[in-house]
Amino acid sequence: MLTKALKDRRYLLTSWPWRSLLHLTVTAVIAAPVAAGFWTLLLPWMVAVRDVSEGRGPQPAVLVLMLLAAVLLVTCGPVVALPLAALERRRLGLIDERPLTGPHRPLAASPVTWLVSRYREESTWRAVLYAALLGLLAPPFWFGVAVLFVFELVLLLSPGLTEWQFGTYVINGGIGSVPFVLLGIVLAPILLYLAGVLAAAHGALARRLLGGGDGLRDRLTEVAQSRARLADAFDAERRRIERDLHDGAQHRLTSLTLQLGMARLDLPDDSPAAEPLGRAHNQAKELMVVLRDLVHGIRPQTLGDLGLPAALRELAGNSPVPVTVDATEITGRLPERIETTAYFVAAEALTNVVKHAHATTVQVRLLRAGDGIALEVLDDGRGGADPARGTGLTGLADRVAAAGGKLLLASPAGGPTLLRVEL
Incomplete structure (x- = not known):
């Protein structure tokens, strides 16, 4: 040389x-x-x-x-x-x-x-x-x-x-x-x-x-774009599964539950088939609840109909830990990828709080951040959140990165824990 x-x-x-x-x-x-x-x-x-x-x-x-x-x-x-x-x-x-x-x-x-x-x-x-x-x-x-x-x-x-x-x-x-x-x-x-x-x-x-150094940059850009395309394809497949379950399996299960209920009414109480038919009817109703929760977990209908703030409030209402939501800075609808990513980040974060944080209150804030938005989840739990311990934070970071955003975490021992996602 x-x-x-x-x-x-x-x-x-x-x-x-x-x-x-x-x-x-x-x-x-x-x-x-x-x-x-x-x-x-x-x-x-x-x-x-x-x-x-x-x-x-x-x-x-x-x-x-x-x-x-x-x-x-x-x-x-x-x-x-x-x-x-x-x-x-x-x-x-x-x-x-x-x-x-x-x-x-x-x-x-x-x-x-x-x-x-x-x-x-x-x-x-x-x-x-x-x-x-x-x-x-x-x-x-x-x-x-x-x-x-x-x-x-x-x-x-x-x-x-x-x-x-x-x-x-x-x-x-x-x-x-x-x-x-x-x-x-x-x-x-x-x-x-x-x-x-x-x-x-x-x-x-x-x-x-x-x-080849700048070629590597081209390849990294292509990888980032392909990852975003994969995330979009995953969300599209998620919507298709939710639609098939909602329009197909859920309606059929509802029809089956109604027919079992009608058959149960027509059957005398002292009939040998009354007890098995009752159990089948109850199991069908329980299965309807499970399927409804499954469909909601795949993609909540509120998110598609009313937008991210309403979906976050619904998510907060279903949480066993008291959750307050502040989304006053966001008016109107956001791009679909942003809404979907932010919602599932909030859902996973609240799940982590319930499982690991031992918190008594949680604050969810949806803010404007420059040309994008920021989602913050703050809890008063014991802190010490570590992605290496398998709390789902690595998967959240990957999902956020696929949408072109970044995830920030502050969780000192003893709390509180602040999760911030910028999209």
Whole structure:
């Protein structure tokens, strides 16, 4: 690796200086067409800046060219930058032996789909930024480097030159050029180190902008989006199950209970079938209660009909621990995912309070928090809530994260416990 080689005292005796020179030379060749195109697009903007600095507005033709240049940069920039980035990643092996994988995921799709997907990736625009920096900085930067090395070459070959001028001195070659040869010999190691530093800096920039780190960010974003889609699919399946149970099984069970009740009325009390029929009728009624609670637990009807504040008040009314609800800051309906997530967080939190906290009162508050909402559940229990002990807090955090929110917990030993969810 070039960076480590520069710290080695034997750097000048290795191949790294010449690899650096080769890398810089090839970079200049690659940067030439990129710079030509980039500076051509910048030309109308430079004219506009000149006009503004002189106190007059840009001409209409200049404005049109500025807009055209911006459109071409946005639309055609990735088309140029992506193959350039692939070439630079391969060429980086000349000065850095660590492999640099591309940040883009392979897509088995049509060219149009492939291009659209690439335009949506952050790594693509990092490649565009790399190409812009290469086109902007390469011409003046590499021109200065070339001048230095030409000057070094002239110093070393000065005895063979018939006549050349160095400042105010006119050198006729021969013995009079010996001091300049010595100066060239002294400067040679400095220029070789300079070449190594420049190549290492360029390699670091290429690795930063063209490597897989931002691809990881793209993948993490995709994972977060896929997790949100899974959560939505889970909620949709939950609603389907609730609807099937409510419209199908519950209605049939209700009909069965009514028929058993009618048969029980028509059957004499001294009939041998009266007692078994009575037990079946009672079990059917108990099963109706169980099924109603099951349907309510899957998705409460109040949440769908009246919204989150009403559903929280209903939840508080069914809790064995006294619960007060404050939702005065929330008016109107919230997005379905937000309502569903907040409701089940509150339900799980109240369940935890009943099972573990030994609290006497609970406060549930629904607040505005910037562009979103915050749900707070505060109890006066014994505290010490720990997600590692399996109190359902890890599952709550996962559910909240899937909805794009965050969960905060404060539960010192002795209480109180505050659970805050921001969505």
